[in-house]
Amino acid sequence: MTQQNSFLGFVHRRRRGAELFLLILALAVGIGAYAAVGLGVEGEVPADIIGYGGWLAALTIACHVVVRLTAPYADPVLLPVVAALNGLGLAVIHRLDLADGTTFARQQLVWMTIGVALFAATLVFLRDHRVLQRFTYTSGLAAIVLLLMPMLPFIGVQKNGARIWINLGPVGMQPGEIAKVLLVIAFAGYLVLHRDALALAGRRLVFVDLPRGRDLGPILAMWLISLCILVFQRDLGSSLLFFGIFLTMLYVATERPGWLVVGGTMFLAGAFLGFKAFSHVQVRVDAWLHPFDDFYGSGNQIGESLFGMAWGGLLGRGFGQGSPYRIPFAESDFIMGAIGEELGLTGVMAVILCYGLIVERGLRAALVCRDAFGKLMACGLACVLALQVFVVIGGVTRLIPLTGLTTPFLSYGGSSLVANWVIIALLLRVSDQARRPVPDLSNDTDETSDAETTQVVNLR
Amino acid sequence: MNKPIRTMAIFCMLLFMALLANVTYLQYIAADDLNDASKHPENRRVIEAAFSRERGAILVGRNAVAESKASDDKYKFQRAYSNPFMYAHVTGWFSYYSQSGIENTQNSVLSGDDSRLFVSRLVDLVNNASPKGGTVELTIDPDAQQAAFDGLFKNPGLGSDVQGAVVALEPSTGKILAMVSAPTFNPNKLASHDLDKVEAEDKKLNKREDEPKLNRAIATTLPPGSVFKLVTASAAIETGDYDADSMVPGGPSYTLPHTSTSIGNGGRSCGTDKITMTQALEQSCNTTFLALANELGQDKMLRQAEAYGFNDTSLEDLKGQAASVYPTEDLEDSYLAQTGMGQYDVRATPLQMAMVVSGIVNDGVVMRPYLVDEVRSPDLDVLDKTSTEELSEAVGSDTAHELRKMMVSVVEHGTAGVALIPGAEVGAKTGTAENCSECNDYAWFVSYADKDDKQVAVAVMLQKVQLSNAEIAGGKLAGPIAKAVMEAVID
Numbered sequence: 001m002t003q004q005n006s007f008l009g010f011v012h013r014r015r016r017g018a019e020l021f022l023l024i025l026a027l028a029v030g031i032g033a034y035a036a037v038g039l040g041v042e043g044e045v046p047a048d049i050i051g052y053g054g055w056l057a058a059l060t061i062a063c064h065v066v067v068r069l070t071a072p073y074a075d076p077v078l079l080p081v082v083a084a085l086n087g088l089g090l091a092v093i094h095r096l097d098l099a100d101g102t103t104f105a106r107q108q109l110v111w112m113t114i115g116v117a118l119f120a121a122t123l124v125f126l127r128d129h130r131v132l133q134r135f136t137y138t139s140g141l142a143a144i145v146l147l148l149m150p151m152l153p154f155i156g157v158q159k160n161g162a163r164i165w166i167n168l169g170p171v172g173m174q175p176g177e178i179a180k181v182l183l184v185i186a187f188a189g190y191l192v193l194h195r196d197a198l199a200l201a202g203r204r205l206v207f208v209d210l211p212r213g214r215d216l217g218p219i220l221a222m223w224l225i226s227l228c229i230l231v232f233q234r235d236l237g238s239s240l241l242f243f244g245i246f247l248t249m250l251y252v253a254t255e256r257p258g259w260l261v262v263g264g265t266m267f268l269a270g271a272f273l274g275f276k277a278f279s280h281v282q283v284r285v286d287a288w289l290h291p292f293d294d295f296y297g298s299g300n301q302i303g304e305s306l307f308g309m310a311w312g313g314l315l316g317r318g319f320g321q322g323s324p325y326r327i328p329f330a331e332s333d334f335i336m337g338a339i340g341e342e343l344g345l346t347g348v349m350a351v352i353l354c355y356g357l358i359v360e361r362g363l364r365a366a367l368v369c370r371d372a373f374g375k376l377m378a379c380g381l382a383c384v385l386a387l388q389v390f391v392v393i394g395g396v397t398r399l400i401p402l403t404g405l406t407t408p409f410l411s412y413g414g415s416s417l418v419a420n421w422v423i424i425a426l427l428l429r430v431s432d433q434a435r436r437p438v439p440d441l442s443n444d445t446d447e448t449s450d451a452e453t454t455q456v457v458n459l460r
Numbered sequence: 461m462n463k464p465i466r467t468m469a470i471f472c473m474l475l476f477m478a479l480l481a482n483v484t485y486l487q488y489i490a491a492d493d494l495n496d497a498s499k500h501p502e503n504r505r506v507i508e509a510a511f512s513r514e515r516g517a518i519l520v521g522r523n524a525v526a527e528s529k530a531s532d533d534k535y536k537f538q539r540a541y542s543n544p545f546m547y548a549h550v551t552g553w554f555s556y557y558s559q560s561g562i563e564n565t566q567n568s569v570l571s572g573d574d575s576r577l578f579v580s581r582l583v584d585l586v587n588n589a590s591p592k593g594g595t596v597e598l599t600i601d602p603d604a605q606q607a608a609f610d611g612l613f614k615n616p617g618l619g620s621d622v623q624g625a626v627v628a629l630e631p632s633t634g635k636i637l638a639m640v641s642a643p644t645f646n647p648n649k650l651a652s653h654d655l656d657k658v659e660a661e662d663k664k665l666n667k668r669e670d671e672p673k674l675n676r677a678i679a680t681t682l683p684p685g686s687v688f689k690l691v692t693a694s695a696a697i698e699t700g701d702y703d704a705d706s707m708v709p710g711g712p713s714y715t716l717p718h719t720s721t722s723i724g725n726g727g728r729s730c731g732t733d734k735i736t737m738t739q740a741l742e743q744s745c746n747t748t749f750l751a752l753a754n755e756l757g758q759d760k761m762l763r764q765a766e767a768y769g770f771n772d773t774s775l776e777d778l779k780g781q782a783a784s785v786y787p788t789e790d791l792e793d794s795y796l797a798q799t800g801m802g803q804y805d806v807r808a809t810p811l812q813m814a815m816v817v818s819g820i821v822n823d824g825v826v827m828r829p830y831l832v833d834e835v836r837s838p839d840l841d842v843l844d845k846t847s848t849e850e851l852s853e854a855v856g857s858d859t860a861h862e863l864r865k866m867m868v869s870v871v872e873h874g875t876a877g878v879a880l881i882p883g884a885e886v887g888a889k890t891g892t893a894e895n896c897s898e899c900n901d902y903a904w905f906v907s908y909a910d911k912d913d914k915q916v917a918v919a920v921m922l923q924k925v926q927l928s929n930a931e932i933a934g935g936k937l938a939g940p941i942a943k944a945v946m947e948a949v950i951d
Contacts, residue, residue: 252465307495309486310494311505313488359472366465379468390475394478
């Protein structure tokens with residue numbers, strides 16, 4: 001009894017001081033990398049280091065202050081890791097800018113600012129994540145609309161073989177990245193209501209308990225539509241991501257591993273059919289198996305990336321000493337190739353471990369969280385990140401065929417950066433709710449117990 | 461829901477571990493392979509780095525035939541070949557686009573990446589000096605190489621568009637003392653930093669019909685003709701039924717079995733019926749060796765040819781060695797007979813024929829030919845010296861002795877008189893082979909010289925010269941070249 005009491009009485013510490021300390025380390029990574037790029041490429045610390053560093057520090061500190069005010073119990077590790085990754089990504093993009101004469105880093109800093117603003121807005125306006133449960137169908141519909149937008153005339157744009165961009169006046173964006181967050185919310189809201197029906201009602205077929213159509217139908221439709229759109233847009237990476245996330249959340253909600261078996265089989269079958277049916281899938285698989293056969297054609301990007309990473313070796317060439325600009329699109333999908341070349345295996349491992357930390361912290365928030373919706377959403381968001389990191393880094397390092405996704409927080413790309421900052425805000429919100437001490441209800445308990453004591457009533 | 465969340469945590473951990481394992485493999489284990497320019501010539505990073513690094517020299521004797529000189533254009537060092545035409549096929553070229561020859565096979569040493577240079581790299585790292593490549597010393601004898609080069613290129617009898625090759629070996633070790641191929645090219649032009657010019661030069665060389673980049677000493681196989689009679693004679697003596705003085709079938713002509721085709725001796729004196737084996741070789745009697753090949757059978761002929769190194773490659777220091785061929789599929793008797801005089805599908809490289817002579821001189825033992833003698837650090841400390849290796853025991857030492865006697869006799873009394881060097885033991889065999897009725901004949905000349913423990917075996921092959929077929933026959937053209945090379949070694 002006493003043991004249970006002490007467990008229930010366990011209160012998470014806020015650890016905001018620890019977060020601040022880690023954030024300073026993260027800033028050192030971001031600003032230090034920027035200075036190192038200047039030193040390595042041009043032989044001097046960049047002239048705008050004060051302005052750049054100041055802005056980066058201001059953004060980071062702003063995040064910290066917002067978290068301190070609105071989510072004081074939130075996990076202290078998430079924000080610093082994200083800040084470090086974002087800072088490193090900016091530095092690497094800046095390094096590629098210097099080689100190619102582009103200005104992606106400047107734009108990326110603007111996007112980061114927008115991302116941080118949305119991060120703050122999410123935390124300020126969303127005081128309880130359970131509010132999102134009300135928007136289950138709204139966000140599902142919004143996700144589908146967003147996914148459809150690139151198909152529209154005038155604003156839809158085809159880039160590098162995939163029609164996943166829209167053009168809104170001066171800025172272009174990839175609505176799929178935003179849809180990713182909305183779909184997780186929609187899945188979580190739906191599954192939390194129907195999980196018992198999905199898990200218990202229905203018929204048993206071979207090994208799997210198949211749920212009733214009316215329970216699975218709506219969400220299946222939502223998922224199938226998004227998947228079809230993506231396949232139609234030739235966005236293999238996002239299709240894989242959405243499929244994985246749906247499967248994961250279904251499994252977590254129903255606690256039935258059978259779903260993983262069914263889903264895994266469906267995935268293999270789908271992948272095989274896709275390989276047979278679509279030439280662009282075959283090209284990808286060929287480039288994966290034999291990257292050097294068509295080195296000056298389809299295998300160029302992956303081949304240069306492999307050469308770059310091998311050239312980097314254990315410790316890397318150092319900023320400015322390699323030639324990461326040889327990799328086409330090194331600033332977006334292939335940023336890990338650039339990091340591998342100039343920061344070496346050490347840098348790549350550090351980045352992968354940072355992602356591991358984010359995912360682990362997200363899943364921890366899901367575990368500690370007290371409500372089912374928060375659990376599902378946090379788990380979904382963490383798994384989205386894990387899957388995305390695996391698909392893109394695995395593709396770049398030739399573990400799996402290349403599918404084309406951005407590397408969260410590192411790659412150049414506004415929509416992706418903004419969406420991922422929102423994901424972190426949502427995770428912080430869930431973790432804040434989860435770690436916040438239970439409101440002290442002991443007085444109420446006393447009253448109720450008082451009310452429930454046997455009262456002698458005179459019937460006479 | 462906590463159990464599936466934990467399961468997902470483990471699943472995510474597995475994903476990340478797979479990523480970590482894969483990048484470790486890629487950047488640590490597979491990195492050496494990916495950074496090897498000879499395996500991945502499209503890897504520009506390696507080439508650019510190599511152009512910016514002091515690459516080790518290729519030495520012949522005390523002189524560098526290829527070295528890196530400081531350059532002040534977009535790369536720090538310029539590869540320079542001091543005697544480009546003479547050593548082109550040995551050193552190869554080191555261009556932005558590709559490498560060949562020793563530059564290719566010894567790339568890891570020359571670039572400084574070889575594990576044997578680990579200490580030197582460490583010292584450079586500690587001293588903050590830019591790493592230097594190691595040095596490779598070749599087995600080439602500069603005098604012999606010069607003689608071979610002069611013989612092919614400064615020989616008015618051959619004309620200016622001569623095609624051919626000369627190889628000289630040290631029989632007791634397998635060292636390649638000379639290797640020249642004609643026509644040749646200028647590797648300096650391919651090593652230039654002006655990449656447009658390099659591409660233009662490369663295109664020009666590749667378009668030429670006489671294929672100047674081809675190393676004819678190891679990559680061109682042609683019918684060896686009469687010089688192959690040494691192999692036939694080896695097989696015959698190895699049976700134990702014959703020696704130098706045995707009587708063998710001679711006569712003015714030989715009719716191929718089951719045909720009406722008759723092959724003569726070109727007017728050389730091969731008796732009317734039986735002659736000695738020595739006389740048969742002296743006069744290069746076709747009739748004798750046609751009959752012997754048929755009598756020995758394909759098995760014995762094939763075994764003897766393979767014992768000398770046919771149907772295989774042996775040289776590891778240069779890429780592109782073509783295997784010399786003795787047919788392995790069952791032959792009809794008429795074709796089998798022709799293999800006895802090195803015709804019909806028998807093909808050999810000049811290197812292979814030099815190996816045959818080497819084996820005879822070295823008591824029947826063929827040594828593996830090699831070109832890299834020593835590998836040295838940038839400070840010229842010897843890191844590695846190639847150890848000699850027996851390739852095969854082609855014939856017994858008695859057989860070898862008989863063959864030597866006969867080859868000397870070919871010089872003293874027979875067709876190879878031009879090779880005579882006073883004061884030295886010289887043996888030789890001439891050859892003329894035809895590939896088709898319209899084209900030019902090929903002239904072959906193989907020989908050895910032995911004087912005061914200095915030995916050399918030479919093979920000369922002339923594929924195309926400016927002369928009619930009648931004038932090519934015999935050792936008239938190729939003989940003096942071989943003689944000059946032998947003199948350069950033994951004097």
